[in-house]
Amino acid sequence: MSKEKGMYKCVACGNELFDSNTKFESGTGWPSFYQPVQSENVDTEEDRSYGMRRTEVKCSACGAHLGHVFPDGPKPTGLRYCINSVALKLDPKQ
Numbered sequence: 001m002s003k004e005k006g007m008y009k010c011v012a013c014g015n016e017l018f019d020s021n022t023k024f025e026s027g028t029g030w031p032s033f034y035q036p037v038q039s040e041n042v043d044t045e046e047d048r049s050y051g052m053r054r055t056e057v058k059c060s061a062c063g064a065h066l067g068h069v070f071p072d073g074p075k076p077t078g079l080r081y082c083i084n085s086v087a088l089k090l091d092p093k094q
């Protein structure tokens with residue numbers, strides 16, 4: 001698990017998605033965040049594939065699939081953005 005500080009960006013277009021300050025240990029092995037850097041930087045869409053109801057998270061700039069958001073995250077948002085690590089590129093902070 002990466003402990004580096006910085007900004008997680010969309011690997012496809014460089015859009016800023018998540019700050020490492022909002023990353024938390026979810027125990028799932030997936031990078032998990034409780035909020036995006038700005039709500040307009042991600043799009044969410046209901047995903048009913050595989051017989052499940054989930055909310056898909058996409059990059060608002062290029063539409064790349066990022067992962068899913070679940071309503072069982074920590075405070076303050078109560079959300080858990082479960083993001084595929086291959087969709088993210090860390091831009092480290094100095």
Ligand SMILES: [Zn+2]
Binds near residue numbers: 010012
């Ligand atoms: Zn993008």
